[in-house]
Amino acid sequence: MDRLVTLDALQPGTVQRANAVQSYPGGKGVHVAQTIAALGEPVQLVGLIDATHRNFVARRMSERGVLFHGVEIGDDLRQCLALRERDGRMTEVLDPGPMLSAATRDELIRTLGRALDNSDALVLTGSLPRGFESDTYARIVRQASGSGMTCLVDASGEALRHVADARPSVIKPNRDEAGQLVGHPVETQAQAASLLHELYARGVLRPVITLGEQGAFGFDGESTWHARLVLKQSANAVGSGDCFLAGLAVAHERGLSFDESLRLAVACGAANAMGEETGFVERRVVQALLPDVRIQRIAVSTASV
Secondary structure (H helix, E strand, C coil): CEEEEEEEECCCCCCCCEEEEEEEECCCHHHHHHHHCCCCCCCEEEEEEEEEHHHHHHHHHHHCCCEEEEEEECCCCCCCEEEEEECCCCCEEEECCCECCCCHHHHHHHHHHHHHHCCCCEEECCCCEECCCHHHHHHHHHHHHHCCEECCCCCCCCHHHHHHHCCEEECCEEEEHHHHCCCCCCHHHHHHHHHHHHHHHHCCCCCCEHHHHHCCCEECCCEEEEECCCCCCCCCCCCCCHHHHHHHHHHHHCCHHHHHHHHHHHHHHHHHHHHCCCCCHHHHHHHHHHCCEEEEEEECCCCCC
């Protein structure tokens, strides 16, 4: 559950009054799923839920066009507190989340398996719930891709290290995650291109790296692409990476070329940044932004990186 608190300026150690407070279902999976639905594609979401929020989340997802399969836990659902200041600066405080029992972990995997029976693609995103091993995403990808399933993954830390060698269709680390993966900063086009080529050699069919305001870089086995859209203003950029990933998933489903896939993904990320709600886009806004996304095939020498 996300709780967004808006205030003039965060002053640690003092008592402050909020200007506005909003609560809604959150998490990277929710952001991806409702963005896919907003673009007009059918989508199922598998995740954890608690008794307190089950009806609220199910109703909200149904209103957004998402078929939600919630596996109930006895503890409270994970909470995210986001403090947004008047100048747009955002501070997030994330709960660690409950430790899952073996029975709950097994039920979550079984629920996912049932959802995959009538799906064309699988998106695995976010930190793994406590109790799962760090190679869980990698094991799921190997099994799903072995059955011909397209797998897109957004992970970090050890989960990303494992899944990078599991031959997923797409992985999408951001600047920080990419740096953790290779052990040094990834901040330039040349550094991004070097990592993209390395990931492709390891079996990732369409590796993508996002570098914030520098845009997104991707490699399709032949060309390195750069996609970027500069916004004049941003209301809430949290969740933009999730909406970006949703755009990639929808583009794959529609059979778009890789450069046009990046165009749609960037437009989705930008559409989220323009809105107030975290991890949500409107299709009309995405469509309006598409022509403004700049796509380039870039030639970058990686020999010296």
